[in-house]
Amino acid sequence: MTQVVERLQPWIATVEGRAQGAPRWLQDVRDKAAARFAALGFPTVRDEEWRFTNVAPIASTDFRPSAEAVVSAEQMAALPYGNLPLRIAMVNGRFSAGVSRLQNLPRGVRAGSLAAAFTEHADVVPRYYGQLADFHSRSFVALNTALAIDGAYLYIPDGTVLEHPIEILFVTAGDGSSAEMTQPRTLIVAGERSQARIVETYVTLREGTYFTNAVTEVFAGEHAVIDHYKVQQEGLEAFHIATMQVNAQRSANFSSHSFSLGGRLVRNDVNAALDGEGAEVTLNGMYLADGDRLIDNHTTIDHARAHCPSHEIYKGILGGRARAVFNGKIIVRQDAQKTDAKQTNRALLLSDSASINTKPQLEIFADDVKCTHGAAVGQLDEDAIFYLRARGLTYFEARDMLIHAFAGEIIDRVQIEPLRQALEAELYAQLANDLAEIDAA
């Protein structure tokens, strides 16, 4: 482990070298994060938080920071997502103005490069950057914070409504000849009473093994209404580790919809702090995996204040020898009376070799609260399959209809129609692939 950290040191130094003129506070954050990563190293399965997800393949691969790359408008247009009218395009972790679409933003909205915002929006960025996501105890957050050279920045002033959804598109590009890693970083600051729909997408133009280590920080001011969608469709040999840290102020309404559709080893941490009375958080997620892939979703909802509802539904569809992990932590602090938290986690296993480890984790320190959780893991309902077949649908049509119904509970909540359609198309495409596999077997 020390070796890994030593290996990364030169790059951490380079980052600092490159960041000549980076403000003092930022250098400070990076230094601290680098020191924390050096101390923490990569987690192992002995860490409770990583019991079922072994990141040794990441730790043992000699990943180099990804080089700068240029992506053409044609390449962008061919991507399965990213066709929304507003777009912050990031290529290998760096803002790419040429393929971004940031015209006609409402007054006062800032959208674009985080590196630029470090100096250009110096009265706001330092208050949040590195302050929400915990780099002190989370090694991947520390790694990102130490190495991220740029990122996406979205600032929505008080009372401003973004009428159109905005997409933050992280593209990995390269010839695929070497193992590269990227540290995508996002900071979203939504002012009081602001509203926005934000799509954070991770796609790739390269092949082979690479490593995406993303950190997103979201601050939702009082009464802000933020819908956040994350679409992860990395290459099938890719590692994707991501942390999103949300802070919801009084009466803010934040919802997260996480779609994990690609990647060989995927870990999503979504942590939401309900940090003001009446704040409301929804964390929904859907994941698909087949082959030997692993998808791990860890969520934490921290009820720090009273009168906060939270809702959570995660659903997974697993085929082949795929594995999944779901860990849903709900903390209800002593002052958080009248908390109403509901968590559901369901997984559909399409093969006998697929598996999931699922664990609800409630830590309740207040007495007047309502917390419910439920987990269900199962195979397709044979009675339902027969019923549909008895009405003329083939086995595969019946199966698709049931899987679709299962996923629909999550997909149908997507409030951006082109995105909803793209997700449906991807679901069908993956099911069709899976069928081809079965037919070949």
Added chain:
Amino acid sequence: MLQIKNLQVKAEDKQILTGVDLHVKAGQVHAIMGPNGSGKSTLARVIAGHPEYVVTGGEVLYEGRDLLEMDPDERAREGVFMAFQYPVEIAGVNNAYFLKAAVNAKRKHLGQPELDAMEFMELIKEKSKLLEINQAMLQRAVNEGFSGGEKKRNEIFQMALLEPKLAVLDETDSGLDIDALKTVAAGVNTMRGPDRAIIVVTHYQRLLDYIVPDHVHVLSAGRIVKSGGKELALELEQKGYSWIETGAQPVGA
């Protein structure tokens, strides 16, 4: 239309049908009656192709073809329909969407153009009145939260939409009050015709007051022990099944 010869069926290593013979012609309505556990529902489900049963002997010919060789969905597309005794609730699948998929699966099989949303709504409008199918039932998930009567009406509604050649109604009367029974029976009666055969599986004679059969068969211990006209049902109603089971009367009297 349907010829069943010496059909023997097992489920979970238990012999349920021990040798059923039944011949159903187009245009006829047959009632299969019998006490609980006699194998009535098994017979219906074997015709539909339920996977939990193993045929250990005999044969079933449908329009001269080996029915047992066909997958359940192929049977359906070829015109075999079973109204379920316990219609399955399918969360997340919109009833109208399901019905359209079923109708189009059959049309595709028959080489007919699939119905688009508009054409399908026209068809629904035409067929839904008789069975008192309302908009809410179409927009809910398949059978989910339906009352017993609604589920059975939804089954016969599917039969009306799919226009099968051979329909098997598996205890369609169970759990229905008299008004719902009349509605369901009226729906079935409009489907009677020279090209269609209907098999009504029931424990009670009550349904047969409204769907009057041409032939009545009594199933006991896995085989048909008595056959007759519609008056046999009335006789059973008066005397009960023990009359048959004790064999007090010779078979075929």
